[in-house]
Structure formats: C-alpha cells, structure tokens
Amino acid sequence: MAAILITGRPGSGKTTLVRQVLASLAAPAAGFYTRETRGPDGRRTGFELVTLDARLPDGQGQVATLARAGSGSRHRVGRYGVDIEALERVGVPAIEAAVEAGHLVVIDEIGKMELLSIAFQRAVIAALRRHRVLFGAIMQAAHPFADEVKAQPDVFVFELTEANRERVRELVEAQLRAALGQLSG
Numbered sequence: 001m002a003a004i005l006i007t008g009r010p011g012s013g014k015t016t017l018v019r020q021v022l023a024s025l026a027a028p029a030a031g032f033y034t035r036e037t038r039g040p041d042g043r044r045t046g047f048e049l050v051t052l053d054a055r056l057p058d059g060q061g062q063v064a065t066l067a068r069a070g071s072g073s074r075h076r077v078g079r080y081g082v083d084i085e086a087l088e089r090v091g092v093p094a095i096e097a098a099v100e101a102g103h104l105v106v107i108d109e110i111g112k113m114e115l116l117s118i119a120f121q122r123a124v125i126a127a128l129r130r131h132r133v134l135f136g137a138i139m140q141a142a143h144p145f146a147d148e149v150k151a152q153p154d155v156f157v158f159e160l161t162e163a164n165r166e167r168v169r170e171l172v173e174a175q176l177r178a179a180l181g182q183l184s185g
Contacts, residue, residue, distance in 0.1 A: 002179040003134040003152070004172055005110070008160035014137040017160060018108045021135070021172055022052075027180050030098030031106030031136070032091050034066060045069050046080055047113070049087065051094040052106055064090040067113050075116050082113045087120055095123040099130050104180060107136035115145055124149065133179045135172075 006014045015033055022029055030052050037046045046068030053061030064086040067073075071081025091114070098105040105127045107114075114120045127134050128149070138157065139146050150157050156175055158168045 002175075003128060003149070003155040004175045004179065005134075005136060005138040005150070005155060005157050006160050006168070006172065007138050007140045007150075007157055009140060012160045012162070013165060014160055015108050017165065017169055017172070018106065018135070018137055021169060021176065022106065024173060025104070025176060025180070027104050027176075028101070029104040029106050029135075030094060030101060031104075031108075032094045033106060033108035033136075037065075037068070046071075049091050051090060052098075061094070062090050066091075077112045077116075080113070082116055084117050087114060087117050092117070092119050092123045095120075095127060099123075099127050099132050102132065104176070105132045105134045105136075107134060109137040109139065110146055110149060111137070111139040112141075112143070115139075115143060121145055128152065128155075133176070135176055 006017055008014055018033055032049050032051045034047050034049055036044050037048055039045045047066045049064045049066045051061035065083055066087060067080035067082045069079050073081030073083060075082040075084050095105060095107060110124060149155060158172055160168050
C-alpha cells in the first residue's frame, strides 16, 4: 500500500515524531521503536528496542537491548556493539506480527544497526510486498538497502529538521490517515 518514512540527521527527533504521530492516530499499530539508554552521567550508552502491543495499557510490549557501548559483539556501528540476535528475536517477530494482523506496521528505524540483519531486511520487504501501511524512520545516509526502499514508488519520505518539525508532523499525519482510510475502505 504505502510507506511513510521520516529521515533526518541523528538527533533530529525522528523517534519522538514517530511516537507523537502514533499517539495522535489511535489506529491499531504493531512493530517497534527504538530509544536511547543513558548512564548516570547522562551520556548515551546504547539503544533499546521496544515493541508495540495494542493489548497493553501503555502500548509497550517487550524491551530488548539493541546496542550498547562496551559490548563485545562483533557487529559494530561506531562505538556500539549491536545485538543482532535480540533484533531477530524481538524486533523481527514484531514486524511480522503487525503484517499478519493487518495493523499499521511501525519500524523505527531502518538504520545501520538494524540493516546488519538479513532477517530484518526480509521483514521490511515482506511488509512492503504485503500491501500494509508502513510507518517509521529510515537512515538519511546512503545505504544500498535503504536507498532502494526510499526509491519505491509508493514510499513517501519526509526529511525532518528542527525548523520543519511541526509541518512534517502535520504532513505525515495526513498521509497516514489517508493511507489507513484506503486500507479500511
């Protein structure tokens, strides 16, 4: 059906925007978002993956560590060791469940860490091929897989900056409402 994706520089507020839009839609959604973890000194120590579960009061399901500084993982992005097994054990099934249920598929983010997993890439492709509405964030930097996703004719990419945050939110909400209306109509 369609994919509505947010791109922008790291720290531009992509995940915040994804969560705000989800809260305003009140549509059945499943998949996952990521959030930073911070140490006692306030410094970022890694990232967690949080699944969405419409059956729970706060909408959150499982939490798994996606990446952390100091990890011994052989899969690395910058100073972070990436736990591919956690992504494939928690994140990929969350995407697959969203596709099977026909819910809005949320993937935050299609980024360097997640793209280390072939199973994750396959889940993204399956969501797009199964004609589900996909919403999330995608890396801005060039990457063969991400560039291919962004180039699809039914994929709408919105670049987020500090200056356009509110306008992008309005545009994304309108696009998602229209896409979800087509899906149910």
